Amino acid sequence: MMLASRISLIKPSPTLAITAKANAMKAEGRDVIGFGAGEPDFDTPDNIKQAAIKAIQDGFTKYTPVGGTDELKDAIIEKFKTDNGLTYNRGEIVVSCGAKHSLYNLAQILFEEGDEVLIVSPYWVSYPDIVTLTGGTPVILTTKEEDGFKLRPDQLQAAINKKTKAIIFNSPSNPSGTMYTAEELKALCEIILKTGILVISDDIYEKIIYGDVPFFALPSICPEIKSQAVIVNGVSKAYAMTGWRIGYAAGPGEIIAAVSKIQSQNTSNPTSIAQKASVEAIRGDQSKVGEMVATFKERRDYIVRALNNIPDMSCLNPDGAFYVFPDFSRYYGRVYNGKEIKNSSDMSDFLLDEVNVAVVPGGEFGHDKNIRLSYATSMKNIEEGVRRIADALTRLK
Numbered sequence: 398m399m400l401a402s403r404i405s406l407i408k409p410s411p412t413l414a415i416t417a418k419a420n421a422m423k424a425e426g427r428d429v430i431g432f433g434a435g436e437p438d439f440d441t442p443d444n445i446k447q448a449a450i451k452a453i454q455d456g457f458t459k460y461t462p463v464g465g466t467d468e469l470k471d472a473i474i475e476k477f478k479t480d481n482g483l484t485y486n487r488g489e490i491v492v493s494c495g496a497k498h499s500l501y502n503l504a505q506i507l508f509e510e511g512d513e514v515l516i517v518s519p520y521w522v523s524y525p526d527i528v529t530l531t532g533g534t535p536v537i538l539t540t541k542e543e544d545g546f547k548l549r550p551d552q553l554q555a556a557i558n559k560k561t562k563a564i565i566f567n568s569p570s571n572p573s574g575t576m577y578t579a580e581e582l583k584a585l586c587e588i589i590l591k592t593g594i595l596v597i598s599d600d601i602y603e604k605i606i607y608g609d610v611p612f613f614a615l616p617s618i619c620p621e622i623k624s625q626a627v628i629v630n631g632v633s634k635a636y637a638m639t640g641w642r643i644g645y646a647a648g649p650g651e652i653i654a655a656v657s658k659i660q661s662q663n664t665s666n667p668t669s670i671a672q673k674a675s676v677e678a679i680r681g682d683q684s685k686v687g688e689m690v691a692t693f694k695e696r697r698d699y700i701v702r703a704l705n706n707i708p709d710m711s712c713l714n715p716d717g718a719f720y721v722f723p724d725f726s727r728y729y730g731r732v733y734n735g736k737e738i739k740n741s742s743d744m745s746d747f748l749l750d751e752v753n754v755a756v757v758p759g760g761e762f763g764h765d766k767n768i769r770l771s772y773a774t775s776m777k778n779i780e781e782g783v784r785r786i787a788d789a790l791t792r793l794k
């Protein structure tokens with residue numbers, strides 16, 4: 398079969414691939430502990446499920462407007478007002494089949510050959526591929542662990558040239574869990590404003606934060622940036638709704654209309670039933686979110702401490718999301734059964750083969766020294782998994 402060359406430019410999502418491999422090993426009866434998951438391990442709250450059941454029973458099962466129902470757009474508009482102090486109208490909101498779909502469509506309508514798109518590394522695995530598929534060029538800005546994996550303003554300034562179209566920004570970050578403070582955002586905003594580039598801000602982990610420092614959306618910090626900013630968010634992570642596939646984008650009307658237009662020629666509307674469920678998620682009782690975040694926080698506190706207790710290991714304390722991104726590189730160069738562990742991929746294979754622990758190699762996120770572990774799994778699994786990792790590492794010579 399002759400496939401279009403475009404498909405050879407990208408790779409399958411590695412996080413989804415690792416989860417699938419771990420699940421296949423489990424199905425064969427192997428006692429696998431999975432730290433690969435990019436989704437909450439909690440069930441979708443019951444009030445949300447009930448809203449979906451009601452939607453089915455009420456016959457709300459037909460096409461809706463391509464960019465989402467007015468009801469859901471209004472709920473999203475209220476969310477921006479209360480949570481972020483931002484005002485949008487319906488023409489500035491589009492609902493997609495997940496935040497990934499919003500990002501994909503945004504890239505399709507904004508980027509083309511000759512455009513450079515800045516991506517902060519460590520980055521979410523999909524950003525470079527989503528840009529590459531448009532013909533645009535991803536430009537990776539590598540941050541340092543000693544800077545808390547945060548982009549420095551001088552680094553941003555130095556990367557911008559005539560070809561730079563946009564920056565894709567993600568705070569709290571997947572994989573590092575880093576969240577920028579208001580001060581840090583302001584400094585980056587000034588450069589974005591001055592240079593006139595666009596910013597696509599992926600705020601999907603907005604509600605999963607642990608410290609006393611509040612979350613700020615970029616345009617809440619510097620209102621003048623609003624005409625250059627698109628915020629992407631969704632219900633997947635905050636409400637344990639990954640399978641429902643509802644995400645959204647908010648930004649200038651011209652951009653949002655173009656996303657709606659391209660959506661009208663691919664998916665049409667997101668699922669009607671999931672839209673009803675999302676209205677309940679956004680407008681309904683929020684107490685489950687707090688409970689989930691409290692549980693994530695306990696696990697984070699434990700896993701960071703446990704990993705830092707392993708010799709030659711260092712792990713930053715993440716501010717948000719549900720991942721840790723420890724540095725395993727002091728174990729590279731060591732040998733097991735005659736085979737040298739050279740990089741994050743060898744290390745991940747070693748952990749899976751030796752002690753049945755599934756992790757995601759940091760190389761997939763642009764940082765080969767590190768490994769991503771998701772703590773969206775039970776405390777029991779976390780305790781046993783970290784114990785196994787510590788044990789496996791002692792076998793390396």
Ligand SMILES: *Cc1c(COP(=O)(O)O)cnc(C)c1O
Pocket residue numbers: 435494495496497498521567570571599601630631632633634639642643644
């Ligand atoms: C999970 C995730 C998404 C995608 O969320 P969906 O709404 O399920 O498509 C987007 N960005 C980041 C950084 C994520 O981790």
